[in-house]
Amino acid sequence: MTPEAVPALLLTGARLVGAPSGEPVDVLLRDGRVAAIGAGLAGAPGTAGADRVALGGRTLLRGLRDAHVHMAQWALTRRRLDLSGARSVEDAVSLTVARLTADARARSSGSGAGVLVGMGFRDGLWPEPPTARRLDEGLRAAGHGDAAVFLMSGDLHSAWLSTPALSRLGRAGHPTGLLREDEWMPLMNDLEHVPAHRLDAFVDDAARAAAARGVTTVVDLEIDDTLRSWTRRVATGTDVLRVAAGVWPDHLDGAVARGLATGDVVPGTGGLVTLGPLKVISDGSLNTRTAFCRDPYPGRSGAAGDRADGHGLLTVAPADLVRLMAEAHRHGLACAIHAIGDEANRLVLDAFAATGARGSVEHAQLLLDGDAQRFAALGVVASVQPEHAMDDRDVADRWWPNRTGRAFALRTLLDAGVTLALGSDAPVAPLDPWLAIAAAVHRARDGREPWHPEQRISVTEALDASTGGRAVPRVGDRADLVVVDVDPHVADAATLRAMPVSGTLLGGRWTWGPHGR
Incomplete structure (x- = not known):
């Protein structure tokens, strides 16, 4: 449905996020955009014929964005x-x-x-x-x-x-x-030979579940030809999310041949799918003890494959990483480079410096002192998954001893001036931005004490990092919005994790809520 075909909508009695004690306002959505925000818009010019939905003082914010998902794997994992x-x-x-x-x-x-x-x-x-x-x-x-x-x-x-x-x-x-x-x-x-039509049905179901949690956009980094997969899915009716479709090295030439740059709309997707970044994995992971670290992992635990002197694993040589990133940058693609260990992060930052590429480090879980400042100087986004810190805190204490003060270091990154983008890495964590927001704000789960509370960030900072940089809606914004029952700024930890979402809009149409269920 084109923006012009979406009926105008007047949301009355909304409280903008961050102003729970403020006077409710009305919000007019027209042609897929926020057309007006103010008190008493009913009857104002431009509202004639608009559908009306009373929000009853509920909180309105921009739609949530998960900056790192593997959509097909998440759909299957469910x-x-x-x-x-x-x-x-x-x-x-x-x-x-x-x-x-x-x-x-x-x-x-x-x-x-x-x-x-x-x-x-x-x-x-x-x-x-x-x-x-x-x-x-x-x-x-x-x-x-x-x-x-x-x-x-x-x-x-x-x-x-x-x-x-x-x-x-x-x-x-x-x-x-x-x-x-x-x-x-x-x-x-x-593993599973699932026919494309059946997998697409699973993905559609997962996308609708994400919309029910307030998600309007995902960056899909599935190991797949995501451009082809998402073009097919949109054609068969999956239309509740915007998707930035990531490109793996095996499909880079195909993306270049299409003449697409990161952010360009993929033809045949009704504007819902854009080309995402080049995705490259540079090292392993913490739980597998393959994240590439400056200090060796402690002695054997009996876990298969561990080495007493092992520093982890580089999965792409630094020279090859520079070559891939330079090729992507030359053709207008941003780069999303997986790096978990501190030495891997250093090498990836070196590659950004060498190529002038733009983009993100995915995960950035363990950093060397001073590398947060390098992120900021290079303009590299830290695409992070705060719920991983809750899953991995005990493993990190075991395998990264005396280093966890610089692990999942969100406060350090923000204080250095780094842009954060929050995500889930679904299926590694559930595709639910409220879990990531709560983990970033409270650094605790399951009644435990906060883990390295000095790395907590504020609710405002977490929301901004989950909405593409700004949570508060403004006139002119695309009408990708979410309505929640509690302002996140006054929610306790449990409510923030389980935030009740009463409505989600994509381009001014309901994907969840009054007309979207």
Whole structure:
């Protein structure tokens, strides 16, 4: 639907975010834009014929933007076995067996062979490493010895496979059954042969769930030809989000051949899809103990693949990173470069300096002293996921000892003048910006004490970093808006995480709320 085809809408009795005690105002939306904001607009010029929705004093802010998602993986994960609660190999095997047994009963066909994909295990603190042998033993004991089981880590950087699953992926005889980084990530999209139309339906469902949480825009960094996938999805009716479609190196030439630069609208998408940045992964992750760090990881914990002198892993050579970024920059693409360890972040900043590229560091979880100032000087955005700090605080204390004061250092980055963009990295964390906002503001979850509270940021700062730089609507803005029942500035921690969203608008039309359910 074009902006001109969207009926004019008058929102009455709105309180703009950050002014909970202020007088309510009316907000006129016309042609997909905020046309007027003021008291008593009813009956004013331009409001004739406008639909009217009374907000009753609810809070209005600009639509939320998740700056880092993997949309297809998130859509699939919403249907997969959840392993996030496993605290050991035994826990994970028990959850796996229970799901296989339940699935077999539902099919009324006995146990027999099956295929199962799970997501979310975090073995950084487990007393023993995950291995195919331990998984096979548990499956055989429960009568599921032929099952092909694929269990993905919570950070997506490793996977734990049963022997039949290893065979399916051509990895029979693997020494541990725990595939990490380059031996795993190219296989991620081969686990389930989901037809495109079915996957698109899953993505549409996930997109509508995101809209129900106030999301209007996502940056999709899926390992996929995202331009093709999103063009197809919009054509078949997925229209509740704006999508910046990221490009991986394998698809860079195709994007260049189209003559598109970052921010350009992708033809055939009704303006909903734009070209996003080039995405490159430069190192591993914390939970997999492959984030590339200046200091070595502490001695062996028994986790598979750990080395007593290991500093982590670079997944792209610095010279190759510079070449890729220079090519992208030459053709008008921004760069979104994954860096988690402090040495990886240093090298990525070096590459931004060498190429003059614009863009972001994705994650920026551990920084060297002084590198926040380098972010600011280079104009590099820190695209961060605050909920990861809540998931990883204990793992960080274990594997980055005496360094966590500069981990997930949001306050340090902001004080240095760095622009923050908040996201989820879904499926690593749920696609729900309120979780990220609450984690950034409170640095606590589950009743625990705040972790490094000196790195907290304010509600205003967190909202601005979740709305593209400014949360308060202004005349002339695109009418991508969210209505919430509680002003976030006065919400307690629990309410902020579970913020009740009563309406979401994209270009002035409801994607959730009075006419969008």
